[in-house]
Amino acid sequence: MIIYEDKTYTTRVVELIRCDCCGKESKYRWATGGFDIEEVCIKYESGKHYPEGRFTKIIEADICPECFKDIIIPTLEKVGVKFLTRESDF
Numbered sequence: 001m002i003i004y005e006d007k008t009y010t011t012r013v014v015e016l017i018r019c020d021c022c023g024k025e026s027k028y029r030w031a032t033g034g035f036d037i038e039e040v041c042i043k044y045e046s047g048k049h050y051p052e053g054r055f056t057k058i059i060e061a062d063i064c065p066e067c068f069k070d071i072i073i074p075t076l077e078k079v080g081v082k083f084l085t086r087e088s089d090f
């Protein structure tokens, strides 16, 4: 006979994204249309990546698309950063 024990697990899900620049909030993603994509990724990760595991330190910020286009890009361009714009189509 197998004796079972009922266990309850907690799952973490993204409920809200808050822009770390302007404070704007969005329900779990920036895009509003069903097939739309609006993603911003500002992240630095350093550490070790072994076959059995990854040990890193991550510095990141959640920025809304408007702040990225209107604040982050112009600010970084002032210090010489050149952004590449490309299109994906597949």
Ligand SMILES: [Zn+2]
Pocket: 019, 020, 021, 022, 023, 024, 063, 064, 065, 066, 067, 068
């Ligand atoms: Zn913002």
